[in-house]
Amino acid sequence: MTGLAATPTYPPAAAARRGLTVLVLLAFLTSMDITLTALLIEPMRLELGLSDVQIGLLQGTVFGLSYGLSSLAMGWLIDRRNRVRLLLAGIVVWGLAIAGTGLADSFGPLVAWRIALGVVTALLVPAGLSIIADLFPPERRSVATSLFVGGQACGQAAGILIGGSAFDLLTRLPPVLAGLTPWRALYVGAAALCLVLFLLLFALREPDRQEKTADGGGAAGWRELWTHRRFLAPLLGGLLFAVVAAQGAHVWPAPLLMRNFALTPGAFAGWLSAVTLAGLIIGALAGGQLAELGRRRGGRAAVLLPAAVAALLIAPLSLFAVATTVQMFAVLIGLALICAGLIPTVGAIALTLNLPNEIRGRGIAAYVLTTALGTATAPAAIALIGDLLGGEAMLGQAVVVVSAPAGLLGAACFMLAMRGDRRPEATARA
Numbered sequence: 001m002t003g004l005a006a007t008p009t010y011p012p013a014a015a016a017r018r019g020l021t022v023l024v025l026l027a028f029l030t031s032m033d034i035t036l037t038a039l040l041i042e043p044m045r046l047e048l049g050l051s052d053v054q055i056g057l058l059q060g061t062v063f064g065l066s067y068g069l070s071s072l073a074m075g076w077l078i079d080r081r082n083r084v085r086l087l088l089a090g091i092v093v094w095g096l097a098i099a100g101t102g103l104a105d106s107f108g109p110l111v112a113w114r115i116a117l118g119v120v121t122a123l124l125v126p127a128g129l130s131i132i133a134d135l136f137p138p139e140r141r142s143v144a145t146s147l148f149v150g151g152q153a154c155g156q157a158a159g160i161l162i163g164g165s166a167f168d169l170l171t172r173l174p175p176v177l178a179g180l181t182p183w184r185a186l187y188v189g190a191a192a193l194c195l196v197l198f199l200l201l202f203a204l205r206e207p208d209r210q211e212k213t214a215d216g217g218g219a220a221g222w223r224e225l226w227t228h229r230r231f232l233a234p235l236l237g238g239l240l241f242a243v244v245a246a247q248g249a250h251v252w253p254a255p256l257l258m259r260n261f262a263l264t265p266g267a268f269a270g271w272l273s274a275v276t277l278a279g280l281i282i283g284a285l286a287g288g289q290l291a292e293l294g295r296r297r298g299g300r301a302a303v304l305l306p307a308a309v310a311a312l313l314i315a316p317l318s319l320f321a322v323a324t325t326v327q328m329f330a331v332l333i334g335l336a337l338i339c340a341g342l343i344p345t346v347g348a349i350a351l352t353l354n355l356p357n358e359i360r361g362r363g364i365a366a367y368v369l370t371t372a373l374g375t376a377t378a379p380a381a382i383a384l385i386g387d388l389l390g391g392e393a394m395l396g397q398a399v400v401v402v403s404a405p406a407g408l409l410g411a412a413c414f415m416l417a418m419r420g421d422r423r424p425e426a427t428a429r430a
Contacts, residue, residue: 009208010134010135010136010137010207011135011207011208015135015205016135016136016144019131019135019204019205019207020132020135020136020144020147020148022200022201022203022204023128023131023132023148023151024147024148024150024151025151025197025200026087026091026124026128026151026197026201027125027128027148027149027151027152027155028151028152028154028155028158029155029193029194029197030094030121030124030125030152030155031151031152031153031154031155031156031159032155032156032158032159032162032163032190033094033098033155033159033190033191034117034121034155034156034159035155035156035158035159035160035163036159036163036186036187036190037058037059037101038059038159038250038251038253038254039159039160039163039164039167039254039265039269040163040167040183040186040187040265041055041058041059041254041255042254042255042258042265043167043181043182043183043265044183047181047183048104048105048106048107048110050107052383052386052387052392052395053380053383053384053387054107055255055379055383056379056380056381056382056383056384057111057379057380058107058110058111058114059251059379061376061377061379061380062111062114062115062118062376063114063115063117063118063121063375063376064118064372064373064374064375064376064377065118065372065376066114066115066116066117066118066119066122067118067119067121067122067368067372067375067376068118068122068368068369068370068371068372068373068375068376069369069372070118070119070122070123071122071126071365071366071368071369071372072362072365072366072369074119074122074123074126074127074365074368075126075362075363075364075365075366075368076362076365077123078123078126078127078130078364078365079130079359079360079362082206083127083130083131083206084131084201084204084205084206085206086123086127087123087124087127087128087201087204088198088201088202090120090123090124090127091124091194091197091198091201092194092198093116093119093120094117094120094124094194095191095192095194095195095198096116096191097113097114097116097117097120098113098117098187098190098191098194099187099188099191100112100113100116101113101114101117101187102180102183102184102185102186102187102188102190102191103184103187103188118372122365122368122372125364125368126364126365126367126368128148129145129148129348129352129364130360130364131206131207132144132145132148132352133352133360134207134208134209135207138353139292141349141352141353142288142289142291142292142295142303142349142353143288143289143292145288145345145348145349145352146284146285146287146288146289146291146345146349147284147285147288149284149287149288149341149344149345149348150280150281150284150285150341152280152284153276153277153279153280153281153283153284153341154277154280154281156250156276156277156280157273157274157276157277157280157281158273158277159273160269160272160273160276161269161270161273161274161277163186163265163269164265164266164268164269164270164272164273165266165269165270166182166186166189167182167183167186167265167266167269168264168265168266168269170182170185170186224356224359225355225359225362225363225366228354228355228363231354231417232363232366232417233417234413234414234416234417235304235347235350235351235413235414235417236366236367236370237370237409237410237413237416237417238304238307238308238311238347238410238411238412238413238414238416238417239343239344239347239367239370239371239374239410240370240371240373240374240410240413241311241374241406241407241409241410241413242307242310242311242314242340242343242344242374242406242407242410243344243370243371243373243374243375243378244374244377244378244381244402244403244406244410245311245314245315245318245402245403245404245406245407245410246314246336246339246340246343246403247374247375247378247379247382247402247403248318248320248321248336248378248382248399248400248402248403249317249318249320249333249336249337249340249403250340251378251379251382252321252379252382252395252399253272253333254268254272255395256321256329256395256396256399257272257326257329259392259393259395260396261326261329263326268326271330272330275330275333275334275337276337278334279333279334279335279336279337279338279340279341280337280338280340280341281341282338282341283310283337283338283339283340283341283342283343283345284341284342284345286306286338286342287306287307287310287341287342287343287344287345287346287349288345288349290305290306290342290346291303291306291345291346291349291350292349294306295353302418303346303349303350303353304346304347304350304414304417304418305414305418306342306346307342307343307346307347307350307414308410308411308414308415308418309411310338310339310340310342310343310346311339311343311407311408311410311411311414312407312408312411313335313339313407314336314339314340314403314404314406314407314410315403315404315405315407315408316404317332317333317335317336317339318336318399318400318403318404318407319332319400320332320333320336321395321396321397321399321400321403322396322397322399322400343410344371347367348364348367350417351363351364351367352364378402378406381402382395382398382399382402383395383398385398385401385402386398389401
């Protein structure tokens with residue numbers, strides 16, 4: 001590829017902030033909807049007669065594989081098509097899939113709708129990050145990206161708080177939505193919120209693509225991506241292991257609290273949502289600030305140092321799953337979620353800073369594919385290991401067996417990625 005084209009001209013600050021607000025709301029709503037499954041999986045399991053292995057497949061393998069396998073195609077679309085229009089189509093499919101989940105009557109339909117959610121997530125998240133990279137220059141991009149990830153964190157916390165409180169309320173009331181059971185009513189209500197987001201996205205303007213080189217289409221784009229392999233391959237490896245390490249804290253808290261401490265969703269929804277919100281928000285915002293600090297002091301490669309430290313810390317923090325008191329559980333999982341919020345933020349920032357515009361969508365798609373593989377394998381692996389160790393009562397031990405080694409491997413990969421990109425700040429392409 002040839003050098004950069006004309007000097008980038010980013011949108012005015014006010015327009016960029018408005019666009020970012022809509023994208024943060026997109027991150028919030030989609031993350032809230034996904035979190036409902038983790039919160040409501042026990043009542044779903046009991047009503048539909050699901051096993052732990054089926055839960056692991058729904059939470060991880062089915063969603064993760066569809067998410068990952070469609071990511072490269074979605075990345076290609078994002079690099080070549082109007083991203084706002086793609087988001088509009090995606091949110092329509094999203095709402096249908098969420099409503100379908102609430103109306104499913106067996107494992108088969110749940111699988112079909114989780115596949116749909118995985119495919120559309122592979123579009124929504126990379127498209128949002130790609131637009132942010134064209135709204136803000138490099139020196140402001142780290143904070144903007146961290147706010148997008150922070151929106152995802154808020155959505156996860158809101159899913160726990162609102163979902164848990166509403167579930168307990170609905171269990172005490174007569175059926176209000178065509179006789180639907182509480183967990184089904186929550187899904188249908190969440191789907192209705194997609195209409196609001198659709199209207200906000202409809203008013204969003206597609207930004208001009210910035211920092212462009214001569215040719216990023218077709219095979220040339222993939223060849224350009226290959227030139228970044230010494231940085232990109234270990235970065236993706238670190239993200240893969242870090243996602244595996246974090247899945248215990250993302251997927252299994254509600255079942256662990258219900259099984260190990262005999263708590264109902266309403267009994268822990270308030271404090272678990274607060275811990276989730278605080279942990280992921282602190283992690284996302286700290287990731288943005290620490291990544292920018294690393295960029296200023298050590299160049300683009302140093303952006304990844306916070307991710308390496310966070311991955312290393314996840315290993316001992318995975319002991320939350322075998323905590324003997326609720327208080328210890330809350331403290332350890334809160335710290336683990338800080339690390340879990342920091343790592344994807346830093347990873348996304350590193351990609352948007354190091355890859356040029358024409359291949360940024362494909363680079364983010366590779367990021368999506370990698371995280372999807374971790375999401376696809378870890379929950380089912382934890383469930384299977386739990387069965388091998390002795391059944392449902394060994395779920396906590398299985399979380400530790402999977403998460404601790406994965407955290408250590410993730411830290412090692414991030415350090416290798418830092419060594420793989422030693423270009424000076426002045427010569428690296430944003």
